[in-house]
Amino acid sequence: PFQSNENISFGFALVKEEINEALLKNDRPAAAAKINDLMMKEKNIRLNIAITGESGSGKSTFVNALRGLCDDEEEGAAPTGVTETTMEVTEYPHPKYPNVTLWDLPGIGTTKFPADEYLKLVGFEKFDFFIVISDTRFRENDVKLAQEVQKMKKKFYFVRSKIDNDIYAERRKRDFSADEALTKIRDNCVNGLQTQGIESPQVFLVSSFELHLYDFPLLHKTLDRNLPAHKRDKRLFVSSVKRRWRYSKNTICADIMNAVTKTSMIACEAKCEQTKSQS
Numbered sequence: 001p002f003q004s005n006e007n008i009s010f011g012f013a014l015v016k017e018e019i020n021e022a023l024l025k026n027d028r029p030a031a032a033a034k035i036n037d038l039m040m041k042e043k044n045i046r047l048n049i050a051i052t053g054e055s056g057s058g059k060s061t062f063v064n065a066l067r068g069l070c071d072d073e074e075e076g077a078a079p080t081g082v083t084e085t086t087m088e089v090t091e092y093p094h095p096k097y098p099n100v101t102l103w104d105l106p107g108i109g110t111t112k113f114p115a116d117e118y119l120k121l122v123g124f125e126k127f128d129f130f131i132v133i134s135d136t137r138f139r140e141n142d143v144k145l146a147q148e149v150q151k152m153k154k155k156f157y158f159v160r161s162k163i164d165n166d167i168y169a170e171r172r173k174r175d176f177s178a179d180e181a182l183t184k185i186r187d188n189c190v191n192g193l194q195t196q197g198i199e200s201p202q203v204f205l206v207s208s209f210e211l212h213l214y215d216f217p218l219l220h221k222t223l224d225r226n227l228p229a230h231k232r233d234k235r236l237f238v239s240s241v242k243r244r245w246r247y248s249k250n251t252i253c254a255d256i257m258n259a260v261t262k263t264s265m266i267a268c269e270a271k272c273e274q275t276k277s278q279s
């Protein structure tokens with residue numbers, strides 16, 4: 001069953017406030033106990049990643065690729081197809097992280113999922129992080145989805161899919177250059193998002209059929225690096241807190257916020273910003 005991160009995030013903000021308080025009073029043992037508490041919460045956090053975008057943009061194929069499944073014949077794979085396929089929000093476990101769930105969403109902009117009803121129909125606000133997928137020129141619905149995510153103060157990656165198709169078609173040109181074609185596609189996505197008020201968007205050019213090419217390896221690495229509740233993150237967190245312990249109390253406080261933000265960027269960032277602006 002779907003579990004929103006709302007309560008967990010609220011818990012985070014509360015613990016961070018308590019850390020802040022303890023540090024301001026120079027009560028280091030209390031601060032240390034609270035940091036421990038925060039780490040436990042971080043360890044248990046669930047992360048719901050929604051894969052969204054227009055119908056047929058390659059969302060289900062991408063979910064399978066992320067999970068290391070070559071095609072939808074494999075057991076547990078998301079069904080894919082040349083006509084509208086995904087009709088229900090469907091969850092798939094992340095292959096490495098048990099508390100991370102990938103949610104394969106239906107496509108926006110079909111008669112069953114018209115753009116103006118889409119957010120409500122799929123329960124858009126319940127997800128923690130988003131991957132918006134587009135297989136073509138930058139479109140109105142891509143903007144809508146990106147802006148909705150931004151409005152909720154959440155984060156997204158923008159994936160331009162089926163790059164293999166673009167490269168194949170471009171090869172017919174006499175003055176073909178793969179690098180030039182890729183730059184044009186990337187610029188189109190980045191400019192499209194920036195023009196609509198999305199600052200420094202993270203754009204990945206991907207083919208779910210050729211996973212070693214283009215930005216798929218980078219996307220995989222970036223996503224992995226930013227997923228919370230991983231043991232490696234926990235170790236990173238402990239060492240960074242220790243390293244920062246010697247600074248003045250206010251600096252420690254700011255640095256702890258930073259460390260927390262880094263280790264569980266996706267889930268805590270919005271709440272962290274809120275805490276910072278209140279203090």
Ligand SMILES: Nc1nc2c(ncn2[C@@H]2O[C@H](COP(=O)(O)OP(=O)(O)OP(=O)(O)O)[C@@H](O)[C@H]2O)c(=O)[nH]1
Nearest residue numbers: 055056057058059060061080081084085086107208
């Ligand atoms: N060439 C190429 N085709 C792709 C790629 N990803 C998906 N496709 C094809 O695009 C079509 C649609 O893929 P799906 O993954 O079903 O798309 P979807 O976004 O989940 O579609 P809906 O669930 O109907 O919204 C299928 O025929 C896929 O085989 C890709 O990276 N390259």
Ligand SMILES: [Mg+2]
Nearest residue numbers: 059060085086
């Ligand atoms: Mg689908």
